[in-house]
Amino acid sequence: MPVIQAQKLEKIYGGVLGTKVHALRGVDLEVGRGEAFGLLGPNGAGKTTLVKILLGLVSASSGSSTLLGQPAGTPISRLRVGYMPERRAYPSFLTAAQVLDLFGKMLGMDRTARQQRSEQVLEEVEMGKWRDQRVGGFSKGMQQRLALAQALLPDPEVLFLDEPTEGIDPLGRVAIRHILRGNLEKGKTLFLNSHMLTEVEMLCDRVAILVKGEVVRHGPLASLTAPEAQYRITLGTEDTEAVKRALAGIDEAAEELQAPPGQSIWRLTVEDRRQLNAALDRVRGAEIEIEEVRRVRSSLEEVFVETITEATERAGDAAQGPGGALTEEITVPAGEEVAR
């Protein structure tokens, strides 16, 4: 059973008199137990709205969602959930320990559990020595760590993180990544909402890209970043003609890349590994030395930019169709096939 499930989630902000904003358009999503899931999208794509619907901070206009098997938004569904929001404002007069004590009480922990767990999580985020300092004096990075400590307080089964490393220095990011990996190893589920694509790439095994409230692409990170069987082959020769002769017949699938002296580098697009091996056999048969064969992967950033551009172009085309674009919420007509 999925830990997080969303079916045809729609959210329209705005009322009778105000401008309507279609924040989510029929989002379907499933996240399994122990998975590290990354939700990507440009500003205003609906990422935070989706997370807030799952946590009951925002009500869905239609559709349904569950969290840990309970209807999302109910208090009981949030009992074993940690949430680190992007926007947070702790009362400045509370100390770090008092913040955790308050949230421990809200979770129903007894005094001993609150004290022990607070110590643990503050140490985990390296805030132990600041436990009795008032939040008002904390830097942004320290507040970020405190928010992570608060999210970890219930030892949650699902951890929602909205931009967890924003405002944190590189060393701090490594530390936070380390903490999150530790939680993943313990079987926790991670739902990461971030603009920091490298963070998502390093932590998540599955991602979804949200554009204008629609999931336009989703799947395992590995398959998104390596959509076709492309290989980069480094050969120990400068004789490109000899390579072309060896690859005769499939040379259209081979593209020569820039190479240092004494080498030639080719990008080969093949249908499958058998075709790759056949090509390599031909190269060897021509007595050309193969120095390296590497699968070509796009970076997540490339995939992200490509997806957004495509979705925006499609939305633009749709807007210029019969009737044209009237308002923002109908620029991408519902039901249009955008996702791959």
Added chain:
Amino acid sequence: MSATTAAILPTSPPTGRQVLALVAYTLREARHKWTFVALFVLTTLFLLMLATVVNIDVVEGTIASARLFGTIPLEIGGTKIQVSEAVTVIQAVIVGLLSTFGLVLALFITGNIIPRTLNPGWVDLLASQPVARPVLILGRTLGAMTVVTMSLTYLFGGSWMILTWKTGFGNAGFLVAGLLILFSFFTCYAGMVLAGVITRSSPVSILAGIGIWFAGIPLYFLHRFEEWTTAFRAGWPRTLASAIAETLYWVMPKTAELTGRAAEATRLESLSLTPAWTSLPFAFVSLALACWWFSRQDY
């Protein structure tokens, strides 16, 4: 579910503990506000003054002499003043001040408790906990009530004990008056909660609370003086105006009458609690509406 999670968390949202946590948080918040500290200091100074400055000699139930700072005699005009009368007068002054200026001050000080709960960034954190939203509102309301109850108890209890100790006359009516002032505060505060939840603005919330308190005065006079309503009934627009005023009188808290009842209680006069129980629906409906509104908002 991991073993640790199972060990430290209950199986269902702990509503009672959550309410207590919010009350404790509100008390902590109050302690860090200078207005509360100032109020505490002022009350303490007043009690110290009452305890040390005025010396009253009582002989056979009447005041034989009264002195300030132990040396300056207070003229009592040669007439014998009953101790009970003197104590009642002092307490009536305290009740009069508290049921007007004190109550408005209490509304002013507590008016931003609900809007502060709804501050962006803080409400997200609170509402994402395993807590039902009405619990957040009720917990904070109970917290505000606790703060005001503690302040009133300190002032009323302190002055009552000092006067009883000095004169030997314990006026229970004074304590009843304290309860009526607290009740009057509660009815205004409930309206303030509703305004705070809808507007998320401290100034609007404070104005609403004080406005509700002040509205009780003209509404009482419009209701009380029958000749006014009779005059209104001369034509249909006047009848309509009269009907509106009368409806508002019954809907809104009867703050003016509650103040009057508090004074009557101090004088140990027979007490009608009609203004109290007819003000209760306003408080409950306001709180219910506030909870309903808060539950359907997006944050």
